[in-house]
Amino acid sequence: MNYYELTFTYTSPIETSIINDVLASELGEIGFESFTENENGLQGYISDQLYNVRGLQDKLAGFPLDNVEIHYTESLVESKDWNEEWEKNYFKPIRIGKDCIIRASFHEHEPGYTYNIIIDPKMAFGTGNHETTFLMISEMLKLDLNGKELLDMGCGTAVLAILARMKGAGRVVAIDIDEWAYNNALENIRLNNTNDIQVALGGAEQIPAFGEFDIVFANINRNILLDDIRHYNESMKPGAFLYMSGFYLQDIPAIEEECKRNGLALLSHTEKNNWVAVKVQKQ
């Protein structure tokens, strides 16, 4: 298969790495499979069958960060294993706090961490590179999960589910709507010997089959969370906690309102580069 390589540069006061993260996530939604980052911007790769100039222009026109002008050039390149390129160039080991490291199987083992998570991302979101994953992991590291029943909704690589299992959660369920993420979650669960995590392919309609939870983690995006908070709520035991991320500081009021409508109280939030994670409790 041939690929288009698109090189994106920016005119913006915002740090390039922040724009790169947001742009990679936007482009992932229209079929871009892999990315390499550099100090001037981002290179993205998409199969010639999926490349649609109009779709790209619509995405750039609706880019969620203000004050960013995006320029790009394109070229058709011969077939290559772009996932491998991306993994090698873009995914560096991430250390979160003093206890947790997330690395790929091709990185050297680093001793001294309580939680040593191996992720082979294959483009499923969730390496810890992104602010929202970082925030969610940081929240999870604070919790005593011993014996708790936990749902990881929008699991991506299953990094949150794997950490939950490593932290002693009694029953862990991971659900993702994307087939690639689902398969990658299964692969990462095997790599980390956390085989008793249950994984399902689908959206919120899958949740009732798995009963009730003490804790739900959902790192997805503003609109899906607004639609699905009521379904998460139905799966939560009295007093259960819901952690959500995948949206910006300015989205908190809308999320909080939907929580209140469902009898959930927003207790606190953490923030990184304008991305947030909120902690919510069932009343």
Ligand SMILES: C[S@@+](CC[C@H](N)C(=O)[O-])C[C@H]1O[C@@H](n2cnc3c(N)ncnc32)[C@H](O)[C@@H]1O
């Ligand atoms: C931002 S990623 C989060 C991945 C990982 N949990 C993390 O924290 O890094 C969001 C994931 O949600 C999945 N997703 C999108 N819409 C969904 C839905 N309606 N139900 C379940 N998963 C969904 C996407 O496929 C993607 O893997």
